[in-house]
Amino acid sequence: MNILVCISNVPDTTSKINFKDENKSFDTNGVQFIINPNDEFGLTRAVWLQQKSGAKVTVVTVGDSSCEPILRKCLAIGADQAIRIDAVPSDGFYVANQLAALCKKENYDLIITGRESIDYNGSMVGGMLASLLSCPYVANCIQLDIEGTTVTLQREIDGGKETLSASLPLVLGAQKGLVEESDLIIPNMRGIMQARQKPLSVEAPMEIEAATTVKHFEKPQSKGPVKLVDADDVDTLIELLQNEAKVL
Amino acid sequence: MSVVVYVESQNGVIKKAGLEVASYGRAIANATNTSLIAVTFNTNDSSVLNSHGVDKVYNINTAEDSFFNVDRYSASLVPIIEKEEASIVVVSATADGRYLGPILAVGAQAAYFSNVVALPSSYAPLTVKRSCFTNKAFNESVSNQSKAVICLSSNAFGLKEQTSNAENLEGEYLVSNSTLKVTAVDKVTDKVTIADADIVVSGGRGLKGPENWHLIEDLAAVLGAATACSKPISDMGWRPHNEHVGQTGKPVASNLYIAIGVSGAIQHLAGINSSKIKVVINNDPEAPFFKAADYGIVGDAFEVVPKLIQKLRAIKQ
Numbered sequence: 001m002n003i004l005v006c007i008s009n010v011p012d013t014t015s016k017i018n019f020k021d022e023n024k025s026f027d028t029n030g031v032q033f034i035i036n037p038n039d040e041f042g043l044t045r046a047v048w049l050q051q052k053s054g055a056k057v058t059v060v061t062v063g064d065s066s067c068e069p070i071l072r073k074c075l076a077i078g079a080d081q082a083i084r085i086d087a088v089p090s091d092g093f094y095v096a097n098q099l100a101a102l103c104k105k106e107n108y109d110l111i112i113t114g115r116e117s118i119d120y121n122g123s124m125v126g127g128m129l130a131s132l133l134s135c136p137y138v139a140n141c142i143q144l145d146i147e148g149t150t151v152t153l154q155r156e157i158d159g160g161k162e163t164l165s166a167s168l169p170l171v172l173g174a175q176k177g178l179v180e181e182s183d184l185i186i187p188n189m190r191g192i193m194q195a196r197q198k199p200l201s202v203e204a205p206m207e208i209e210a211a212t213t214v215k216h217f218e219k220p221q222s223k224g225p226v227k228l229v230d231a232d233d234v235d236t237l238i239e240l241l242q243n244e245a246k247v248l
Numbered sequence: 249m250s251v252v253v254y255v256e257s258q259n260g261v262i263k264k265a266g267l268e269v270a271s272y273g274r275a276i277a278n279a280t281n282t283s284l285i286a287v288t289f290n291t292n293d294s295s296v297l298n299s300h301g302v303d304k305v306y307n308i309n310t311a312e313d314s315f316f317n318v319d320r321y322s323a324s325l326v327p328i329i330e331k332e333e334a335s336i337v338v339v340s341a342t343a344d345g346r347y348l349g350p351i352l353a354v355g356a357q358a359a360y361f362s363n364v365v366a367l368p369s370s371y372a373p374l375t376v377k378r379s380c381f382t383n384k385a386f387n388e389s390v391s392n393q394s395k396a397v398i399c400l401s402s403n404a405f406g407l408k409e410q411t412s413n414a415e416n417l418e419g420e421y422l423v424s425n426s427t428l429k430v431t432a433v434d435k436v437t438d439k440v441t442i443a444d445a446d447i448v449v450s451g452g453r454g455l456k457g458p459e460n461w462h463l464i465e466d467l468a469a470v471l472g473a474a475t476a477c478s479k480p481i482s483d484m485g486w487r488p489h490n491e492h493v494g495q496t497g498k499p500v501a502s503n504l505y506i507a508i509g510v511s512g513a514i515q516h517l518a519g520i521n522s523s524k525i526k527v528v529i530n531n532d533p534e535a536p537f538f539k540a541a542d543y544g545i546v547g548d549a550f551e552v553v554p555k556l557i558q559k560l561r562a563i564k565q
Contacts, residue, residue: 013495013515017384037496092350093360118382118495118518122362127318127350136319136428139347142489152431156490157343158443160435162315167427176496177489211359215375215388226528226538231547234556237527238563240543245525247447247504248471 001055001146003046004108006099006125007074008036008089008117009067019217026119026217028066035070038114040077042174044184045144046112047078056080058108062089062098068200075195076187082198087205092120094210096128101206103133108169109149115140115173123173130171138164142177249282252334253302254325254352256342259437260292264407264444265340267300271408272367272400273338274301280371284412285332287325287419290314294416301410304332306419315433316344318351319426326355328419329395336374337397341501342443349399358395365404365522382495383521401522402443402501442493445474448502448523450493452478454509454530454549458486463553464508470560476500478510494519509549512537529553 011017011031018027035043049055059074060083061067071082083102089095103111111130116123123139130137142161143154149168154161156177187195229237241248253273255266270286277284283303288294294305308324329337337358339345346362353360363378365386374391376398435441442448449471451464468475475491482492493500495515505523509530510516517540520526528541531548538544545552 011381013382013518017381019385093353096350096354120380121382122350122360123346124350124353124360124362127347128354128360131351131354136426137347137351138428139318140343155343155347157433157435158490159437159439159441160433160490162430162434163432165427165429165431176492181483181496209392211353211391211393212361213390213392215390217380217385217387219385220383223542226541226544228538228544228546231545231552234545234552234559237543237545237556238559241504241525241527245504245542247525 042112100132308419315430447473452510
């Protein structure tokens, strides 16, 4: 089985979010980049399939050379090879089209994306990619069982979960639950050494226009300090929520 | 030209999230001088849409196929979007709406905007404000296409009333050739879900054990709220994962979020930041949540919460 895991290079959760060029672009100064957490759940699941049934795991990202360290990390975690599509990931539609072009060339059986990236939070690449490939997509995926070409999956929904079935090829949006945080693989020295020898190829992007353009960013207005209410005085809290915040 | 909204219903009844996208769609239709068309599936009575300015309703009956199927819903919506020459399509930020949005956008050859938090600031070209960096920032995005699908953040616009007299039509349920089938749905039906709730009551490790969860449930019951939990709680199996809110859990955008015994790790705050009013009850005055909250009580949850429940019950009676 051929598995593609799509990886997004995102700022670490604890990063300070700042913008530059008159708020037109994200200021990467001092920011630590990580594998998007949802993608890492998916990668871990793919590595399990590789260990269990000998699946071949390819990771791909759309980005410039600054994304290569996280691709190397994916190789150290266990992916067999990495591809970098050398382009600025300007919007979800653009990225989905770049990935679709690769998928049409390579015929992957299973394509794993994260349910969303923690930077642009678009949660769109997986669904768009599946639509461009005319294959099914399962978002917020928390369980995956493959029997031949038949796949049974679970999707987390509001207030519960649902069970779905589909045939390969298929795209899924991974999230916590597909594997647990304690299952994530921390690369060991052997993995890191091997990762240096594994292939990381750079491919040229296809020509396509992005569907949307970010004009500028802004940060939310800073809010005032917390209003503290005495623990013996819940009446005041209720009064504030009713009359000041008007939420009760 | 028109605005099409996908209005969600559950057990034949239109959901609040559906009325919110109808309200939002009406405001766009008013601003662009066009009509508002709603599409619903398996709705018994859509007359409530006459209070939110809908001009035309397509109800699609899916017969015995009772579960939401993203490919079939998208395939059924696209011809209506084309027939009505919609330039803007709006879906809710529920689990189903967020799933449908990007697939529908490709099907309808439209640009897609998720996490939209306000009415468009311009219609030529379409310009919307959306949240990003897990609620730590916003961006203004412009569409490069003639059509767009907007996924509206929950509680971002609210419900607005406008009287109309909608024409009722039947839409066609189109089963695409996709292999995707939904075989079972397992969800709690007697509780408000986090996505639908105006108020969310959330508990953390300060509750000390699953046997104390009645404090969260009783407070939620008196407020008509949904219950949620922090990550350690779902990791320890005290509560199911679908109640975990935060960066790797569910996003919350309620009007009121009450956190009890939750310290407020940055990953937790990232998931709940777009809630309008945040209240924290925690015995540790140094808990990071106090920096993010609007109102706070430094105190023992086991003393404060029962008092709060008692007072609220007295008010509600």
